[in-house]
Amino acid sequence: MPAAERRELILGHASAVFGRTGYAGTTTEQIAQAAGISQPYVVRMFGTKEKLFVEVMERALGKLIVAFREVIRLRDSGEIPADELGARLGQAYVDLIEDRGILMSLMQGFIQGHDEVIGQRARAGFLEIYRLLRDEAAIPADDVRSFLADGMLINTLLAIGMPDNFEGDEAATELMTLSFGAKLDTVLCAASERPARPA
Amino acid sequence: MPAAERRELILGHASAVFGRTGYAGTTTEQIAQAAGISQPYVVRMFGTKEKLFVEVMERALGKLIVAFREVIRLRDSGEIPADELGARLGQAYVDLIEDRGILMSLMQGFIQGHDEVIGQRARAGFLEIYRLLRDEAAIPADDVRSFLADGMLINTLLAIGMPDNFEGDEAATELMTLSFGAKLDTVLCAASERPARPA
DNA sequence: GTCTATACGGAGATAGAC
DNA sequence: GTCTATCTCCGTATAGAC
Numbered sequence: 499m500p501a502a503e504r505r506e507l508i509l510g511h512a513s514a515v516f517g518r519t520g521y522a523g524t525t526t527e528q529i530a531q532a533a534g535i536s537q538p539y540v541v542r543m544f545g546t547k548e549k550l551f552v553e554v555m556e557r558a559l560g561k562l563i564v565a566f567r568e569v570i571r572l573r574d575s576g577e578i579p580a581d582e583l584g585a586r587l588g589q590a591y592v593d594l595i596e597d598r599g600i601l602m603s604l605m606q607g608f609i610q611g612h613d614e615v616i617g618q619r620a621r622a623g624f625l626e627i628y629r630l631l632r633d634e635a636a637i638p639a640d641d642v643r644s645f646l647a648d649g650m651l652i653n654t655l656l657a658i659g660m661p662d663n664f665e666g667d668e669a670a671t672e673l674m675t676l677s678f679g680a681k682l683d684t685v686l687c688a689a690s691e692r693p694a695r696p697a
Numbered sequence: 698m699p700a701a702e703r704r705e706l707i708l709g710h711a712s713a714v715f716g717r718t719g720y721a722g723t724t725t726e727q728i729a730q731a732a733g734i735s736q737p738y739v740v741r742m743f744g745t746k747e748k749l750f751v752e753v754m755e756r757a758l759g760k761l762i763v764a765f766r767e768v769i770r771l772r773d774s775g776e777i778p779a780d781e782l783g784a785r786l787g788q789a790y791v792d793l794i795e796d797r798g799i800l801m802s803l804m805q806g807f808i809q810g811h812d813e814v815i816g817q818r819a820r821a822g823f824l825e826i827y828r829l830l831r832d833e834a835a836i837p838a839d840d841v842r843s844f845l846a847d848g849m850l851i852n853t854l855l856a857i858g859m860p861d862n863f864e865g866d867e868a869a870t871e872l873m874t875l876s877f878g879a880k881l882d883t884v885l886c887a888a889s890e891r892p893a894r895p896a
Numbered sequence: 897g898t899c900t901a902t903a904c905g906g907a908g909a910t911a912g913a914c
Numbered sequence: 915g916t917c918t919a920t921c922t923c924c925g926t927a928t929a930g931a932c
Contacts, residue, residue: 501897518811522722525925536899541927543897609808611858612717620857625868632868643875647850651842654849658819659810669824669831676842700915724907735917740909742915903928910921 508533508540510599513554517602521551521610552619555607558600559623563630565590570635583635584645591649592681595656595688605653651677661689707732707739709798712753716801720750720809751818754806757799758822762829764789769834782834783844790848791880794855794887804852850876860888 499507511532516524526547530537544550569586572578578586594600608624611617631642655661655677664670678685698706710731715723725746729736743749768785771777777785793799807823810816830841854860854876863869877884 499897504897520719520721520808522719523809526927527925537925538900538927538929539898547926605853606808608853608857609719609805610722611856617858621859621862621869624853624857624859625866625872628872629868639871640875643850643872644846646872647843647846650849650853651846654804654807654823654852657810658807658823659816660820660823663817663820667824669828670820672838673824673827673842673845676839698915703915725909726907736907737909737911737918738916746908897932899930899932901929901931903926905924905926907924908922911919912917913919914915914917 505543508535508543509554509557512540512550513558513599513603515599516551516554516606517599520606521547521613521616526550548613548615551607551616554603555616555619555623558604558607559626561597561600562591562594562604562627565594566627566630567634573635583637584641587631587635587645588648589681592652592678592684595685598688601653602657605657648677656685661685704742707734707742708753708756711739711749712757712798712802714798715750715753715805716798719805720746720812720815725749747812747814750806750815753802754815754818754822757803757806758825760796760799761790761793761803761826764793765826765829766833772834782836783840786830786834786844787847788880791851791877791883794884797887800852801856804856847876855884860884 508529512529515529515532518524519528526540527537529550530540533540540550541547544553566587569578569583569590572586573580573583591601604623607616607620611620628642628646631637631645632639637645655674660670660674664674674685675682707728711728714728714731717723718727725739726736728749729739732739739749740746743752765786768777768782768789771785772779772782790800803822806815806819810819827841827845830836830844831838836844854873859869859873863873873884874881
């Protein structure tokens, strides 16, 4: 297998595992097992665990930016109405949940703000998203703030494991419905690792 | 020193350290040093690191609930206008930042949702806050969701270390101002561990 | 390019003294 | 009630073979 492809494969698995158990709570051995390779090879390929984590964050951030830019492009080309921009961006965000680990590994990076290396990259990434929405998407600053807040609530609900544990609880069901709306089924399918629309 | 007092002292220090470096990223030795006692004593007093963390979460949750209940009580007794409730609750939330570690250790618990024990307590705690705001404070459900979203953005900005690193960056300054508003100086003073209003 | 073996440090927990 | 000493396991990283 070519190095670039294997690299991406490992990053994908690392993203999922880091996203679930965090930077400090994840061992390179767990990532190696998920990717089906040996632990020293993981380290060999990325230098250190920290460098691997930063690459995971960068990859996640890249995917998020691509997803947002695509929505903005559709708006600019007139393929979607301007007043739907916010809803479409929200949908694009939730759709990323299917690629399990993207949003969670980013969130784990945010929570790791005390770490010199990771923290710096996390802050820069967060602001990159802020500027993208404010400048490229031309959304009013306070609406961007509000959009980001909704995103952080979604991240927290995912991280806390709510999608797998809310059934039977009235308050949890209401909160999940309010937070995800029509996109709730997408989330639930992603949570149980089944495809969003079973054949 | 009486056991109860020493216990609370250790919990306070543990809260600060866990809040900063997370559950997995924190050693019982770090907590012991912060509290000025020996590492085995920390373990001895709380059984395991996990039990200690759960107690830290419970303590943080308790303080948050007390703060919110006090605001609700003021509204119910007519001491503050009903239409100011949201703003007062927000202020009460931000004020908790001064007791460094409260909001952050809770957030670290939320992010630890995959852990059987911690995750369960975190979900229960999150929903407890949701119900408190919806039922006791009688805030419309979607406003509660929105309030929680704002809280999660605040938590994320704190965790990512934004208060200590936004100066000089135009976007970061704008985002911090929008997110904290008039409460920004409270946050900055708490961040640099100086009193909110220097004498 | 990928593995096995392993060195080395660290962390949680226990034993037992004072 | 609190400490020192220490056991034991685990995790990252390196060395070196194939």
